[in-house]
Amino acid sequence: MKDKILLSIYLSFLVLVSLVHSYEWLLGILFLLCLTVFLLPLKKREKIKILKRSFFSVFFFSVLVSVPYTIVGLFIGDNRFDYFLMINTRTLDLTLLTFVFLEVMNPFKALDFSKNLSLLLVITSSYALVYNKALKDFKDAFKSRSAGSRIRGEDFKHYLTRLVVYFFDKSKETSEDIYMAMKSRGFYYD
Amino acid sequence: MHIPDGFIAPQVYVPAYFLDGLFLIYAFRRFKEALEERMIPYIASLSLFSFILMSIAVPLPGGTSIHGLGIASLSLLFGPWIAFICVSLILFLEAVIFGEGGITTFPINSIAMGFLGSFSAFYAYAILKKFLSDKISLFLAGFFSTLVSAFFMALLLGIHPYIFKDSFGKPLYFPYGFSIVIPALLLPHLIVGTGEGLLTYFVVKLLRGRVSYEG
Numbered sequence: 001m002k003d004k005i006l007l008s009i010y011l012s013f014l015v016l017v018s019l020v021h022s023y024e025w026l027l028g029i030l031f032l033l034c035l036t037v038f039l040l041p042l043k044k045r046e047k048i049k050i051l052k053r054s055f056f057s058v059f060f061f062s063v064l065v066s067v068p069y070t071i072v073g074l075f076i077g078d079n080r081f082d083y084f085l086m087i088n089t090r091t092l093d094l095t096l097l098t099f100v101f102l103e104v105m106n107p108f109k110a111l112d113f114s115k116n117l118s119l120l121l122v123i124t125s126s127y128a129l130v131y132n133k134a135l136k137d138f139k140d141a142f143k144s145r146s147a148g149s150r151i152r153g154e155d156f157k158h159y160l161t162r163l164v165v166y167f168f169d170k171s172k173e174t175s176e177d178i179y180m181a182m183k184s185r186g187f188y189y190d
Numbered sequence: 191m192h193i194p195d196g197f198i199a200p201q202v203y204v205p206a207y208f209l210d211g212l213f214l215i216y217a218f219r220r221f222k223e224a225l226e227e228r229m230i231p232y233i234a235s236l237s238l239f240s241f242i243l244m245s246i247a248v249p250l251p252g253g254t255s256i257h258g259l260g261i262a263s264l265s266l267l268f269g270p271w272i273a274f275i276c277v278s279l280i281l282f283l284e285a286v287i288f289g290e291g292g293i294t295t296f297p298i299n300s301i302a303m304g305f306l307g308s309f310s311a312f313y314a315y316a317i318l319k320k321f322l323s324d325k326i327s328l329f330l331a332g333f334f335s336t337l338v339s340a341f342f343m344a345l346l347l348g349i350h351p352y353i354f355k356d357s358f359g360k361p362l363y364f365p366y367g368f369s370i371v372i373p374a375l376l377l378p379h380l381i382v383g384t385g386e387g388l389l390t391y392f393v394v395k396l397l398r399g400r401v402s403y404e405g
Contacts, residue, residue: 014195014293014294015200015204018199018203018294019200021362057194058196061193061194061197062194065197065364065365069365069366080360083360083361087196087363090196091194091195091196091197092196093196094194094196094293094294095194095196098195098293111286116218116222116230120233121279121283123230123231123234124234124237124238124279124280127234127235128238128241128283131238131241131242132241132245135242135245157392160392161396163242163246164243164392164397165397167238167239168397168400171235171238172235174231174234174235174238175231175235175236176231177231178231178235179227179228182230182231183227187227
């Protein structure tokens with residue numbers, strides 16, 4: 001129940017912050033969020049990691065959109081610095097808000113109003129880590145077997161064939177494994 | 191392309207959540223009826239396959255490489271509805287569980303990439319194969335699906351400065367109108383679409399004979 005309440009609070013905050021257009025207010029919210037991060041029962045390194053992740057997940061798109069928009073404004077005599085502050089602070093606020101709530105609530109429990117959805121999320125996210133590790137091994141093996149930095153087209157085609165077929169067969173096996181595991185745990189009524 | 195939170199107005203993303211939710215509920219019900227107790231394992235495993243296809247970097251002439259999306263491949267192999275569910279599930283996991291990609295932009299990405307991408311690939315292939323070779327039709331299906339998604343995204347972003355502005359006419363969310371955002375999004379997606387087209391041709395050719403169920 002606690003997670004569902006936290007999810008409702010999070011979603012309400014998300015919409016509310018999206019509706020704020022004053023950069024002074026948004027900077028105030030950013031200050032409160034940073035304060036919340038430092039009050040979280042986490043190690044200092046993890047707190048800095050949250051702040052860093054928030055900053056970098058905003059940085060790329062902001063550089064592409066708000067920076068050129070502000071610079072063009074300077075050339076045409078239109079002061080767009082207010083917009084620059086507002087959009088970047090709002091983006092940072094919303095991203096930080098998400099990271100803060102991901103620390104304090106369990107998203108799987110918050111979304112368990114649907115048994116199927118919750119099950120699907122848990123299964124897929126847990127297997128995603130296994131698949132990611134297998135993919136990394138595939139990539140490393142290919143790199144270590146490729147002489148020099150130039151990769152021949154034929155070698156890449158062979159690598160891609162092996163990779164696609166391997167993961168396709170693996171996903172079929174995973175499907176059967178999940179089905180058997182769910183059946184043995186009594187998810188279906190025979 | 192991941193749009194971070196803050197650039198889309200709630201007047202756009204809240205209805206988009208409802209619309210995407212309706213599409214997803216309909217798609218789930220379709221598969222629940224068809225697959226019954228095998229629905230969850232089937233969707234989970236295909237989503238994992240979709241996750242892998244999204245991670246493949248396709249090399250392009252000139253030494254560059256781009257990440258494929260795998261949406262057209264999934265759509266042509268398993269059907270557009272299942273491709274839509276799998277892509278949306280992966281996008282949702284990235285946004286909600288791993289905190290990557292915007293929460294407010296999730297339904298827009300899901301509709302643009304998952305729904306429009308899957309259906310445009312499926313129908314583009316169905317029409318093109320009547321006039322062109324299978325090889326070219328597969329490539330073009332992947333290519334068009336990427337461009338359709340990018341075009342929808344551009345329309346949605348580009349409409350913001352016209353609707354959401356303050357009393358001085360300054361934008362409140364995304365600042366660029368159609369004349370800038372459409373070419374800015376479509377031109378780089380010509381390259382992404384080429385990679386996606388090549389990936390679609392390759393994956394569909396390779397796996398076509400091995401697929402046992404089409405939704």
